[in-house]
Amino acid sequence: AQSVAQPEDQVNVAEGNPLTVKCTYSVSGNPYLFWYVQYPNRGLQFLLKYITGDNLVKGSYGFEAEFNKSQTSFHLKKPSALVSDSALYFCAVRDKSGYSTLTFGKGTMLLVSP
Amino acid sequence: EAQVTQNPRYLITVTGKKLTVTCSQNMNHEYMSWYRQDPGLGLRQIYYSMNVEVTDKGDVPEGYKVSRKEKRNFPLILESPSPNQTSLYFCASSSFYEQYFGPGTRLTVT
Numbered sequence: 001a002q003s004v005a006q007p008e009d010q011v012n013v014a015e016g017n018p019l020t021v022k023c024t025y026s027v028s029g030n031p032y033l034f035w036y037v038q039y040p041n042r043g044l045q046f047l048l049k050y051i052t053g054d055n056l057v058k059g060s061y062g063f064e065a066e067f068n069k070s071q072t073s074f075h076l077k078k079p080s081a082l083v084s085d086s087a088l089y090f091c092a093v094r095d096k097s098g099y100s101t102l103t104f105g106k107g108t109m110l111l112v113s114p
Numbered sequence: 115e116a117q118v119t120q121n122p123r124y125l126i127t128v129t130g131k132k133l134t135v136t137c138s139q140n141m142n143h144e145y146m147s148w149y150r151q152d153p154g155l156g157l158r159q160i161y162y163s164m165n166v167e168v169t170d171k172g173d174v175p176e177g178y179k180v181s182r183k184e185k186r187n188f189p190l191i192l193e194s195p196s197p198n199q200t201s202l203y204f205c206a207s208s209s210f211y212e213q214y215f216g217p218g219t220r221l222t223v224t
Contacts, residue, residue: 009154032211044157044204044215051211090156101147101172102206102213106156 002027004093006105013081014113021076021108023091033074034092034102035065044090050074061085081112116141118207120216127195128224135190135219137205145208146188147172148180150201151218157204163188195223 003026013019025031035047048059055067065076074091091105118139127133139146147162149172159172163182177199179191188207192199200223205216 034213036215043217046212046214049212092157101159101162102208104149104157106154 002031002093002095002101002103004091004103004105006089006091006108008108009106010109010111012111012113015083016080019078019081019085019110019112021089021091021110023074023076023105024072025074025091025093026072027093027095029095032094033065033067035059035063035074035076036090036092037061038088038090038107040087047076047089081110083112083114086110086112116214118205118214118216120203120205120219122219123217124220126222126224129196130194133192133195133221135192135203135205135221137188137190137216138186139188139205139207139214140186141207141209141214142185143207143209143214144185146182147206147208147213148178148188148190149204149206150174151204152201160190160203192221195221197223199223 005024033050036044037047038044047063048057050057050067058064063078067074088107088109090107092102094102121136144165148160149157151157158174160178161180163169169180203219206213
């Protein structure tokens with residue numbers, strides 16, 4: 001069975017500092033990996049995905065994520081955090097065999113202080 | 115514009131009163147699914163559908179039903195809602211690489 005771990009319930013960072021939100025996964029075979037963001041009282045917004053190719057994936061709002069196959073990780077990063085980045089972030093994984101289930105982590109709350 | 119719509123967005127109901135949450139997509143996707151989101155648990159899949167008349171259970175199907183009579187619609191049915199089904203519900207429609215989520219339905223069962 002596939003799974004996702006987001007080891008931090010909350011990440012605190014000061015505005016202007018770099019941020020990292022961690023994600024590790026377990027899946028049979030090669031993964032498709034995703035990050036979604038949820039702002040308060042809003043739905044899920046797609047940030048970025050890794051399908052194949054370059055291990056560094058760039059997404060919306062200046063976010064990027066690095067796929068590391070040996071460490072089975074897909075950490076979300078941003079060089080300079082904004083207060084408006086404060087939100088709930090979800091990592092998700094599915095395997096590559098057709099339309100399999102997308103499995104989500106429990107979410108990490110990012111709080112960016114001014 | 116590619117879109118997944120859900121209705122209603124907010125619903126307060128009482129235990130045992132049947133309800134339906136509608137979901138519709140305009141992307142001609144074959145794969146659709148329902149999730150519930152609870153604090154500290156992330157999103158968990160309730161049911162999914164690979165195509166018209168093809169549905170299957172996800173991780174937390176108890177107390178829910180679905181139907182897929184048309185490709186664009188995938189309603190979620192709670193025949194006898196209970197307080198433990200109070201949650202935020204998301205419908206999703208998938209291409210091969212991405213899932214597109216609806217805006218969510220916040221359900222409270224008293």
